[in-house]
Amino acid sequence: MEPVSTFAAQAAALPIENIDTDQIIPASYLKVTDKAGLAEGLFSNWRYNADGTLNADFVLNRPESADARILIAGNNFGCGSSREHAPWALIGYGFKAIISTYFADIFCNNALKNGLLPITVDTETYYQLVSMCEEDPSTTLTVDLENQTVILPEGQQVSFPIDGFAKYCLLNGVDQLGFLQQQEEAIAAFEASHSQPVATISPA
Amino acid sequence: MHPRTLFDKVWAAHEVRPQQADTPAVLYIDLHLVHEVTSPQAFTMLRERGLQVRRPDRTLATMDHSTPTTPRNSLGIIPVTDGQAAAQLDRLRKNCADFGIPLFELGSANQGIVHVIGPEQGLTQPGMTIVCGDSHTSTHGAFGALAFGIGTSEVGHVLATQCLIQNRPQTCAVRVNGRLQTGVSAKDIILAIIAKIGVGGGTGYVFEYMGEAIRALSMEERMTICNMSIEGGARAGMVAPDDTTFEYIAGRPFAPQGADWEAAVARWHTLPTDEGAVYDRVIELDATTLTPMITYGTNPGMGMPIDGVVPSPDEMSDPSARTTLDKALKYMDLQPGQPLLGHPVDVVFLGSCTNSRISDLRQAARLMQGQKVAPGVRMMVVPGSQQVKAQAEREGLDAIFKEAGAEWREAGCSMCIAMNGDQLAPGQYAVSTSNRNFEGRQGKGGRTFLASPLTAVATAINGKVTDVREMLTEPVGV
Ligand code: SF4
Numbered sequence: 001m002e003p004v005s006t007f008a009a010q011a012a013a014l015p016i017e018n019i020d021t022d023q024i025i026p027a028s029y030l031k032v033t034d035k036a037g038l039a040e041g042l043f044s045n046w047r048y049n050a051d052g053t054l055n056a057d058f059v060l061n062r063p064e065s066a067d068a069r070i071l072i073a074g075n076n077f078g079c080g081s082s083r084e085h086a087p088w089a090l091i092g093y094g095f096k097a098i099i100s101t102y103f104a105d106i107f108c109n110n111a112l113k114n115g116l117l118p119i120t121v122d123t124e125t126y127y128q129l130v131s132m133c134e135e136d137p138s139t140t141l142t143v144d145l146e147n148q149t150v151i152l153p154e155g156q157q158v159s160f161p162i163d164g165f166a167k168y169c170l171l172n173g174v175d176q177l178g179f180l181q182q183q184e185e186a187i188a189a190f191e192a193s194h195s196q197p198v199a200t201i202s203p204a
Numbered sequence: 205m206h207p208r209t210l211f212d213k214v215w216a217a218h219e220v221r222p223q224q225a226d227t228p229a230v231l232y233i234d235l236h237l238v239h240e241v242t243s244p245q246a247f248t249m250l251r252e253r254g255l256q257v258r259r260p261d262r263t264l265a266t267m268d269h270s271t272p273t274t275p276r277n278s279l280g281i282i283p284v285t286d287g288q289a290a291a292q293l294d295r296l297r298k299n300c301a302d303f304g305i306p307l308f309e310l311g312s313a314n315q316g317i318v319h320v321i322g323p324e325q326g327l328t329q330p331g332m333t334i335v336c337g338d339s340h341t342s343t344h345g346a347f348g349a350l351a352f353g354i355g356t357s358e359v360g361h362v363l364a365t366q367c368l369i370q371n372r373p374q375t376c377a378v379r380v381n382g383r384l385q386t387g388v389s390a391k392d393i394i395l396a397i398i399a400k401i402g403v404g405g406g407t408g409y410v411f412e413y414m415g416e417a418i419r420a421l422s423m424e425e426r427m428t429i430c431n432m433s434i435e436g437g438a439r440a441g442m443v444a445p446d447d448t449t450f451e452y453i454a455g456r457p458f459a460p461q462g463a464d465w466e467a468a469v470a471r472w473h474t475l476p477t478d479e480g481a482v483y484d485r486v487i488e489l490d491a492t493t494l495t496p497m498i499t500y501g502t503n504p505g506m507g508m509p510i511d512g513v514v515p516s517p518d519e520m521s522d523p524s525a526r527t528t529l530d531k532a533l534k535y536m537d538l539q540p541g542q543p544l545l546g547h548p549v550d551v552v553f554l555g556s557c558t559n560s561r562i563s564d565l566r567q568a569a570r571l572m573q574g575q576k577v578a579p580g581v582r583m584m585v586v587p588g589s590q591q592v593k594a595q596a597e598r599e600g601l602d603a604i605f606k607e608a609g610a611e612w613r614e615a616g617c618s619m620c621i622a623m624n625g626d627q628l629a630p631g632q633y634a635v636s637t638s639n640r641n642f643e644g645r646q647g648k649g650g651r652t653f654l655a656s657p658l659t660a661v662a663t664a665i666n667g668k669v670t671d672v673r674e675m676l677t678e679p680v681g682v
Binding site: 015016017018020021022026027028029030031032033034035045050074076078079080081082083084097102104105108110113127136152163164165168175176177179180181184186187190191195198199200201203 | 220221226227228230232234235241242244245248260261262263264269270281286288289291292294306325326327329332337339354355357358359360364365366368369371381402404407408434435438439457458459460464479503505515523524525527528531584613621622623630640642643646648649
């Protein structure tokens with residue numbers, strides 16, 4: 001994974017609450033065995049009309065939002081299915097961060113493991129960002145992970161929380177599996193000292 | 205030792221390394237369930253890094269999501285005509301063969317929906333940690349296990365190390381007082397809880413369901429409740445194990461036997477929450493006043509009593525909430541103030557990991573007996589597993605459904621998720637016993653009303669949304 005450093009990007013607002021992962025990437029796109037091509041299905045129920053043409057009203061289809069790399073969305077973004085295809089599709093499309101008032105648990109985990117930043121802000125900031133983007137679609141925000149701040153166009157700084165371990169991994173471009181593998185001794189000791197309630201290979 | 209909750213005990217017993225100032229806890233996973241959709245990229249990662257599956261004997265794979273539920277051909281095979289789905293299933297076969305993981309092959313005697321087969325086989329046991337690349341893994345919490353859904357990266361972590369990195373969630377007691385009335389079921393309890401707290405209301409918590417109403421439920425009803433914990437945003441849902449739990453597990457293929465069984469039951473008896481243990485939050489619900497529930501919108505929190513009316517976006521003070529409800533009602537083509545009772549439906553879907561177990565089918569068949577599915581309505585009955593299907597056929601339940609004009613299908617996720625050929629056409633309305641009414645979940649443009657199996661059957665018979673209580677003079681047991 002590439003380290004996440006400070007970046008500036010245009011933002012687009014999708015002020016809908018509870019955007020579930022079935023909207024982010026519908027199940028019909030999940031019959032793949034790799035991560036390629038998922039961007040095509042991103043928000044496909046909203047992005048495309050019934051006949052497959054682009055829905056001109058959808059925010060990401062507006063020419064002025066074509067370069068958006070930060071998405072501002074209503075609370076509980078990413079709820080529903082655990083499909084990691086959701087962050088894969090968002091990243092494939094080009095998104096680097098999602099800003100919301102809070103994220104669904106599994107989505108947040110999945111996003112962090114792929115270098116997509118879930119940025120939590122308070123309701124007031126959320127509405128401020130939504131109106132900024134709606135008034136001026138070229139609104140550009142700077143995200144500084146090291147200092148955990150989002151910098152607005154006028155210089156206003158908004159800080160955001162992030163799990164310390166996830167932050168360390170993102171800044172250094174290391175994945176969490178490496179950490180688990182380092183626990184080998186502890187895992188082996190745990191296994192040695194715990195009984196085996198099930199063996200899926202053979203019934204009891 | 206200070207009093208601990210059920211969750212505290214299971215968590216503590218699986219900490220390989222406790223949470224530290226700069227690192228989350230490392231949690232050992234007892235059982236890892238795998239299916240075709242969320243695993244291929246994890247196996248690819250293992251291959252790229254030259255890793256093995258650490259504990260294939262704690263791993264089990266099945267095929268359920270992208271599998272067709274159409275009848276078998278003359279050779280007894282369920283044909284997979286979708287090339288992409290066939291390739292995905294082939295990949296799972298290869299991955300399981302290469303890494304030594306047992307697989308319940310499509311159409312074989314034990315295959316079925318991942319959350320139906322674990323309990324059915326006796327693999328799901330109290331006090332265990334269970335994960336799967338699937339959010340409804342919370343189902344297994346009905347046995348007093350800590351069970352939750354994970355993403356594909358984490359599937360890779362568990363395959364490689366049998367462990368997960370976890371931040372400790374908070375605990376929430378969900379107390380359901382009193383007893384349910386006739387025609388009201390476990391599904392209505394969980395739909396009412398989610399309607400009350402909203403789809404994000406449980407984020408960051410593990411729920412423990414308790415109270416008189418929960419104790420009175422069968423294991424399969426408890427599974428229905430735990431299954432939808434995730435629809436309230438909770439990480440997991442649990443029910444303390446009791447004699448109902450032990451009776452359900454006893455004698456199943458992977459259940460402990462003989463002296464091991466006695467030892468296991470003794471261990472399981474220590475799991476329930478200690479007197480005086482404290483939860484971070486408490487939610488209460490009165491079962492005695494509950495009615496059958498139904499959803500009107502595009503998330504499971506948009507639910508109401510079946511005789512209620514669709515709410516108005518104008519009543520919402522928060523602008524995002526207003527836009528969200530407005531968008532949902534447009535999608536559903538419903539008006540504020542409109543009742544759902546009497547609303548015509550095109551499809552009735554009885555199935556999914558929420559409500560496709562033998563007790564669901566028995567209850568549905570009892571109400572269906574001697575009745576017909578209304579003209580113009582398609583009713584699909586999809587057993588959760590081949591075992592459920594076989595048992596239902598032994599009891600003649602299939603005949604009841606078929607005589608009524610319903611389709612009797614092979615086991616799988618079916619119309620719960622539009623990726624296996626079973627789906628709604630744009631604009632169609634369905635009453636579904638599944639767990640998600642998201643836009644397009646059951647097919648692009650399809651509109652879902654979530655409800656209980658009893659409500660589904662009553663609706664199928666009348667061709668329109670029906671209050672099952674009008675058809676019942678006495679309880680329909682499970
Ligand atoms: S039945 Fe539906 S919710 Fe359950 S595992 Fe299958 S797709 Fe997921």
